[in-house]
Amino acid sequence: MTTVLGIETSCDETAAAIVVDGRDVLANVVSSQIDLHARYGGVVPEIAGRAHESLLTPVVAEAMVEAGVTDHDIDLIAATHGPGLIGSLLIGVSAAKALSLGWNVPFIGINHHEAHLYAALIEEPELEFPLVVMLVSGGHTMLIEFQDHGRYRLLGATLDDAAGEAFDKVARYLGLGYPGGPAIDQLSQQGNPQAIKFTPPMRNDGLNFSFSGLKTAVVNYVRQHPDVETADVAASFQAAVVDVLTHKARRAAQEIGATGICLAGGVAANSELREKTLDICVEEGIQGFLPSRAMCTDNAAMVAATAWWRMRSEGPSPLDLGADPNLRLPFIDS
Numbered sequence: 001m002t003t004v005l006g007i008e009t010s011c012d013e014t015a016a017a018i019v020v021d022g023r024d025v026l027a028n029v030v031s032s033q034i035d036l037h038a039r040y041g042g043v044v045p046e047i048a049g050r051a052h053e054s055l056l057t058p059v060v061a062e063a064m065v066e067a068g069v070t071d072h073d074i075d076l077i078a079a080t081h082g083p084g085l086i087g088s089l090l091i092g093v094s095a096a097k098a099l100s101l102g103w104n105v106p107f108i109g110i111n112h113h114e115a116h117l118y119a120a121l122i123e124e125p126e127l128e129f130p131l132v133v134m135l136v137s138g139g140h141t142m143l144i145e146f147q148d149h150g151r152y153r154l155l156g157a158t159l160d161d162a163a164g165e166a167f168d169k170v171a172r173y174l175g176l177g178y179p180g181g182p183a184i185d186q187l188s189q190q191g192n193p194q195a196i197k198f199t200p201p202m203r204n205d206g207l208n209f210s211f212s213g214l215k216t217a218v219v220n221y222v223r224q225h226p227d228v229e230t231a232d233v234a235a236s237f238q239a240a241v242v243d244v245l246t247h248k249a250r251r252a253a254q255e256i257g258a259t260g261i262c263l264a265g266g267v268a269a270n271s272e273l274r275e276k277t278l279d280i281c282v283e284e285g286i287q288g289f290l291p292s293r294a295m296c297t298d299n300a301a302m303v304a305a306t307a308w309w310r311m312r313s314e315g316p317s318p319l320d321l322g323a324d325p326n327l328r329l330p331f332i333d334s
Contacts, residue, residue: 002311003069004076005099006304007060009092010084010112011138012036012043014055017300018067018074022118022308023125026067028294028301031055038178042168049087056095063300071103076316078307081109082327083139089323097319106316108307112298113329116264117146118309119295119302127289128259132252134245134277137265138164138181141209141245143252144329146262149309154331155252156207163241164267166211170218170237174230184234185270191231193239196221200244207248207255214240238272246276253286260287268296 001020008015012033018026033051037043064070079096082089093109100107117133131146132155141158161169164181171180176187198217201210218237222228249261261281267273274290281288295302 002075002308003073004078004304004307005060005063005074006110006300006302006307007056007077007079007092007096008112008115008298008300008303009052009056009088010080010082011088011298012048012051013298014052014059015298015300016056016060016063017304018063018069019122019301019304019308022305023122025122025301026069027063028299029059029063029066030294030297030299031059034179041172041178043085045085045087048085049091052088052091056091060095074103074105076106076108076307076311077103078108078110078303080112080115080303081321082324083112084325086323086325089325093321093323100319106311107319108311109317109321110303110306110310111327111329113140113142114152115302115306117144117152118306119264119291119299120262120289122301122305123291123295124289127262127287130256130258131260131262132249132256132258133262133264134249134268135264136163136245136267136273138162138168138267140265141211143207143248145252145256145258147332150313150330152329152331153333154329155256156209156248158209158211160210160212161215163209163211163245164265166215166241167267169215170234173219173222174233176230176234181267181270184238185272187231188235188238188272191229191233191235193235195229195232196236198236198240200240200247203244203247207252209244209248211241238270242270242272242276245273246280249277250280250284253284258286260289262289263291264296266297269293
C-alpha cells in the first residue's frame, strides 16, 4: 500500500490530497481563488502566487487531518511541476521538495495534463484502453489517444484559443463575469440554442480546433443586433462549441477504434458537453465516462493518482527538478 500526498498549484487553485494506491481518495482539499481574480476578469499571476504561498500549508494540513494520516504514513510526495504559471508552480514544487527532505520520502514531479488524464481512472479504474480523452480547459483543447499507462498520442489540438478561453472571453464581452464557463452554462439553460446560427468552426476539417473566429462572430453579431437576448447568444455560442467538440471526439474514436470517450479539464463540467458526449457514446456503442465535477477542475487527487503510476514505471524525480511552465505531455508518434 502506497500513500501519496499530492499538491497542485499550477494556476489559481491551491490543492492537496491524500490518495492510496492511485485510486482510494482519503482527502481532496481545494481552496479556490476565484473571488481574488473575479474583479480582474481573469487570473493575475502575481496574486495567484502570493495566495498559494499563504494557503498551501493550511490546505496540506487540512488534507492530512481529513484523511487521518500523519507524516509517518506518507510514502510519496507529488507536486505538479508544469505546465502552468511559473510563480504558482514554484510554490508547490518547493513545498513538496521541502516535505520530501523533512519526512525522508521520495518526491515526484507530475505533468498537469497527464494528471487530468488520470482523473478518469480514479473514479473508474476498470476503463479499457484505448480511450479518446477530450481535454478541454481554459488553456488547452486536445484530443488524446490514451493507449495505455504512460502512452499517449496527440490526435488534435486547438490552433488558437482554447475552448475555456473562448468561454471566458465571450462571457466577459456579454458582461457575465468570471469565470465565464459556468456563467454561460447557467444562462444557456434560459436561452434558445437555435436562435442564432453560429457556424461550428473547422467542423469537417481534421481533428484540430479553432475558436477565435467563433468568438469574433459572437462579438460581431451582438454589435449588429444590440437588442438580442443575452441568453440566446450564450446558448447558441455554447451549442456551436459543444457541437464541434463532440463531433471531432466521435470521429477520433472511430478512427482509432476507441473503447470509449472520456472528458477531462475544467470545461468537462459543462452540462451540455457532458450530455452530448454521453449521447454520441450511446450512438457509437462505446463507453462514455464523465468525471465528477470535482475531478474536472484542478485538484490534487489526480496528481497523487498519477504519481502512483509514474512511481511504478519511472521511480522518483531528482530534487533538482524545476518548475516548467511550458511542459508538454510525452506524446508518442504512432
